[in-house]
Amino acid sequence: MVEMNTPNTVMSVLVVDDESGMRSFLKKALSRTFSLVETAGSVEEAEQLRSRCHFDLLIVDINLPGRDGIEWHEALDEDTRRSDVIFMTGFADMDTAIRALRAGASDFILKPFRLDQMMQSVQRCVERRVLRRENLLLKREIAQSHPHTIIGKSANIVEMKNVIRRVAATSSVVLIEGESGTGKELVARSLHQLSNRNGAFVPVNCGAIAPELLESELFGHVADAFAGGRNGREGLFSFANGGTIFLDEIGEMPMQMQMALLRVLEQRTIRPVGSEKEIPVNVRVLAATNRELMAEVEAGRFRRDLFYRLNVLNIVIPPLRERPDDVVDLVHHFTRQLATELGVREVTWSHEDLLVMQRYDWPGNIRELRNMVERCLLLGKPPAEYWRSQIEPVVEMVAVGEAGYPSQMALKEVERLHVLKVIEEHKGNKSAAARVLGVSRKTLDRKFKEWGLVE
Template identity: 70%
Template sequence: MLELVAIESKCPEVSTMSQIDNNLKPLPSAVSVLIVDDEPGMRSFLNKALSKKFALVETAGSIEDAEQLRSRCHFDLLIVDIRLPGRSGIEWHEALDEQGRRSDVIFMTGYADLEVAIKALRAGASDFIMKPFHLEQMMSAVDRCIERRLLRRENLMLRREVSIGYSSTIIGSSEAMKSVKQVIERVAPTNAVVLIQGESGTGKELVARQLHLLSGRQGPFVPVNCGSIAPELLESELFGHTAGAFTGAKGNREGLFSFASGGTIFLDEIGEMPLKMQTALLRVLEQKAIRPVGSEKEVNIDVRVIAATNRTLVDEVEAGNFRRDLYYRLNVLDILIPPLRERPEDVVELTHHFTRQLAAELGVREVVWSHEDMVKLQQHEWPGNIRELRNMIERCILLGKPPAEYWKQQVKTESSASQGYPLDWPLKEVEKHHVTSVVDLHSGNKSAAARDLGVSRKTLDRKYKEWFDVSDDQEF
């Protein structure tokens, strides 16, 4: 075992991106850790050890430095020395709790004081470790903290899902969304086939789930993305198969239609379905029966079918990509979800909703959006619709950046991407050009560039070493 000692070394006070260890279940967003200790050697040692396991690690030598870091970014876990210049770690943690800035905390101290340990635990410490300690002790304490945080988050999500109601599920008070809600209420109690149309990210599956919830059907809601299943496997996935029906079919298997018995099957991206399967689906809708692959017997089913597409199916019919008779069979009742750019009044409501939701999930304070922020949000085109809005809000919350900085970075990235590359460039050269361009956008800050690229700092360093034959510690 390796015992920690105060090793004097220089450690860059910047974010270090590292691949999350496979043995630790990651949080929905990247795990972030802040180390606060006035000993440079201890900060350096812990930074090196934890960067191998967690996606974001920062260090601070004082409470003041730690406060500056926390003002820019939320941290899931704090590792804090109790005795710090000017103010104790316990006092700082108590102040954070009073402000509602919740993070798990592990206290460290080099002084064997039982009273201090008790005080730390009463202040809400997740763990208390005496210096010097073995690295295994610290990593075990960290793992316990993260696992407890995971459990709390999962419990919160479960409670939220259980308590969620119709009025709080589909957000939007615009006339367009009021009309959508009215149609849902009217058609949900029927068994009629419903076709939901709308651009990607508008919430088609949410509408389908709401139709199922209000239908009174006792069976499950089974979503199927028709475009994500290989064409040769789609029939077996939907209708099931018998033993020996094809190579690898060692036993009988129920399909998703059978699994959805008494409930609803949601066929998302129906426009991606191959023509052969469209013929089979039309028969199912007309006969209300399925025939497993390899079987000669039909099986009656009691399943409501809801389909969705981001394509204009009428155009697909004219182009010969979609069966006309299936289109008419699916389009008994249709619901058109308008894109977010056509209902800017809903952006404010959605922003507040996602801010509350994400703040609770991430364990941070809610962001207060300025009037200028809201105006910018409403003016944006939102090509990715609600999905893009939610992702933007989560990014702003995690990085502590207002929308203005988000837009600025988006414009830079899109401008860079729009330049394109010569068609005869090798893929490796395209990758090199793109990565170095992003690093340049961040003025050489590879940690920030790694976050935007969605890779670890370690991966970025390895790429630079491969491309430029530089040492691991050389900075650009």
């Protein structure tokens, strides 16, 4: 018997033959390879099964009672005919072989056949199916691609990278927390890249899919499972089998789907919408949120049991305002990357521009920083000039000449003295001082913390 070198992926097969012995023989042989093997003794039985489940491969006897296998396949809708099909017959002639090929046959096997002959044919079909899946996922990756390197040398980022390296090789669920724009998908991709999983990385934004479609998107559906779903389709869990699925914005997931996801995590099986069959999957689940999930649990908007199931390993991404030392490295990285993508000249930012960017709070985090670099490159304006009305340039912030600070005084000390002077002028009102200084109140609070000043 041929040992099939089948990739670790979800596959389903339907055997249609009026001989019960042949059905039993092939079901036993194929069950070692396929997640789901169904058999039918007639076209009518096959139609019933096909209406309830998607099949990647059809193995069909041509000489069936009533309606032959080729006629049945020719009458199938276009979506179903994308399935690979192997025709079998004990009464072959040249015209039959030509009909089978014109009907889109992947192979044509004469009865009686050796098992290794059938399994070699099946192997070729599986390889083609996997290749099609990989091409689909590659297109999806290209559409959503961005560099997978985590930029930064600050202490909290170095610690986060160490955690990623420690947990990447495990199969445990990881919950990634962080504000919007901090790079949660980047962390998820790094976990996948450093793992030993050979399957695809499939990102899903739970908040961007309509709640009524999310279950079908994740688990797939059978034909006629709901209005408008005449043709069955596979879900993203099937595409991610052997790899990683990344559920971003998990806090947006509806309660009904939370229960379904909990079942998948506990049983490692999925059930397509409208199907009575459960299909085993080998998928590592990574989840991310910008919400405080425990608060969502207490508010009754998120299942407590799902929260504890997701929170096996936890990675918290620090916001950009807590690692200003990384801003310069990120700016250089985005400048090089975007200059190439946009086809513009790569610029060298001035010291003033870099200081302005380090001083900003970045409420939109790394996403906002990248957008700012792109905007400045396209407009040809440096950040200090573009943001003059929002962030006071360094020369205005320090006001060395007007304040009479000694020229030999360090810039950071001048900054501290100037900020304290402005706050004193406003009788301790930091909000008013922040408006005069052209910075946010959060920036002043952060500066006070850096300077060790306690109110």
